[in-house]
Amino acid sequence: MAELKEARVPDIGGHGDVPVIELLVKPGDTVAKDQGLVTLESDKATMEVPSPFAGVVKEVKVKLGDAVSEGTVVAVIESDDAAHAEPVPAPPVASAETGAKVEPTAVAPVPDRLAQQSVAQAPAAVESGAPVPALAPVAEPGQPGIPPMRFEADAVLPAKVPYASPAVRLFARELGVDLDQVAGSERGGRISKEDVQKFVKSALAGGGVAPVAAAGGGSGLNLIPWPKVDFAKFGAIETRPLSRIQKISGANLARNWAMIPHVTQHDDADITELEALRVALNEENAKAIAAGxxxxxxxxxxxxKACVAALQKFPTFNASLDGDNLVLKQYFHIGFAADTPxxxxxxxxxxADQKGVAQIAKEMGELAALARDGKLKPEQMQGGCFTISSLGGIGGTAFTPIINAPEVAILGVSKSEMKPVWNxxxxxxxLMLPLSLxxxxxxxxxxxxxxxxxxxxxxxxxxxRAML
Incomplete structure (x- = not known):
């Protein structure tokens, strides 16, 4: 049977008149056992008051700025499962408003959260010379898992811990945001959820450092800084600025390599007959080719043309990942890497599925010429489903091409070579052509x-076979 129970402030280390700085729930919200109800801020730490049981919040008894102490009622919760309460024996107390006897509920311990313990315990550990313990949030049964956080002893020293409540820390970690990069707008520089949301919006708009997180959640890459070297100390140098294309492509390649789990499949294709056909066709059309x-x-x-047929047979390769969904494309736009000055x-x-090899070759030549002259339009470089990077005219035996996001595959082609093949x-x-997928x-x-x-x-x- 459902009953109303009061959620009270647990033991907070003897502190009294601790202000409420954040309301985490509102009437009508469904809460789980140990879910935070409000956030308190003492002179040494921020901490959440957890719900001692699961249920529906009927009333929030405090407001922002209220001062509370151990035993203060913060919320009235309708619970239909008394087993969740795990009550601690205590005498009945009178309701502050009605004077009626209300059975006290369990006073649950404050969750073992990073911000509360690290900020409150680190000073004592530093003064005594004892090592600061490695702390990590522990997910309760039935609650979603929390992304792991790497522990570093120096990071829990008071001067280095970002000023934020446990709920804000968890929110930031779920988004992959490094709180060290977020400026707090609340009193004393405290970081709120709104600050984290503004940081993410600014990063997505290009106004900040974007969090680098894998699809599906998780913490950032946390890379060490790029080394700073005075190369002139070791000899003569020449400084040459990167071209605009190099700057743009470099950033995209770095992102794609870091964010996509690449695997490369190598194989050889026998193109003996195909190369003979290509040479014969070019000889037949020599005059038309010369005349343009x-x-x-x-x-x-x-x-x-062959890749289009393969994509039609294996549609997963003609797709893009969009969150938890795979977008399968019904069109076949093929990108090809063009080397320009x-x-x-x-x-x-x-x-490409609607064109013959001759038309494909003609349009490729036109696009390549525009690329060399720097006259490609943005729309002529968009909408690709699959990319081919060919180094056949230069050399090499194999390489690992970087996927052109949001595509899911790219084919690398190296220089063909005559090899002995057992029949x-x-x-x-x-004549064997090396393929690197x-x-x-x-x-x-x-x-x-x-x-x-x-x-x-x-x-x-x-x-x-493509016609079958």
Whole structure:
């Protein structure tokens, strides 16, 4: 049977007249056992008053600025499970308003929270020479897990602990925000939830340092500072500013490499017959190519056509991760890395599934020319589903291309090489093309990646399979 119970301030170390600085619940809220109701601030620590039982808040008995002491009623809660209370024997007390006898409820201990213990206990530990204990929040059964926090002894010294309540600390950790970077707007520089929210909004708008957190939550990268070196001390140097493209692409590549769990699948494709076909077709159309009426067929054009067929067979590779959802695309826009004097850019060839190899080659040539001249429009570099980075004209045997977010895979192509290949009876010289497929392991597993590269190799060995 549901009954009204009073939640009181527990033992707070003998402190009296401690002000209420934050209300964590309001009438009508459903609370779990040990969930914070209000936040108090003594001269040494901030602490939450936990609910001794689960139920529905019927009334909040205090307001911001009220001074409370041990035993002060902070809320009346309707509880239908007396077993949660774990009562501590105590004499009946009179309600402050009605004078009626009200059975006291359990006085639960203050949760073992980082802010309360670290700020309150660190001074004593420092003065006595005792080591400061490693503290970490402990999730109660049935409550969602709390992201782990790395403990460092120096970080719990009073001068280094950001001034915030336990609830605000938990809120910041769930968002991946480093409170050391947040300025507090409350009295004494205390950080509120609103301060954390403003910091995140500012970071997303480009006005601050964005928290680096993995999809699904967790703490930031917490990287050490970049080394500062006076290179001129060791010899002559030349300083050359990065190009605009290098600055933009560098930031994107660093983010993608840090945020996406990359795995690279390597394989070889037999392109002996395909290369012979490419050479023959270019010879047949030599006059049209010279007159600019047709584009020269490159291996990359055939690769794009083969990749479209592979994406159609394995749609997970033609997708993007959006929170807890996977967005499967019904269009096939293929990006290809273009090397320009100012740096690497990725033009996007749209609707590659609706075009033949000759048209793909012609449009690729036009996009590459615009890229070299710095005349690509923003829309010509947007909307890609899958990217191909080809180093075949330069050299190399394999590499790990970085995924172009928000895509989930990228194909790297190295220089083809004639190799002896066993055909079951003897070794025969075959032109082999190295493939390096990097994929987002949150979306694609190794078996799927191996199937993709195997199928792609079969298509390149005999492109007629693409018509099946």
């Amino acid at each position: 009426k047709a584009g020269k067929l490159t291996m990359l054009a055939f690769l794009i 100012n740096g690497l850019v990725v033009p996007v060839l749209r609707d 079951g009876e003897k070794f025969k010289p075959r 990097s994929y987002d392991h949150r979306v694609i597993d190794g078996a799927a990646a191996a199937r993709f590269t195997t199928y792609l190799g079969q298509l390149l060995a005999d492109l007629r």
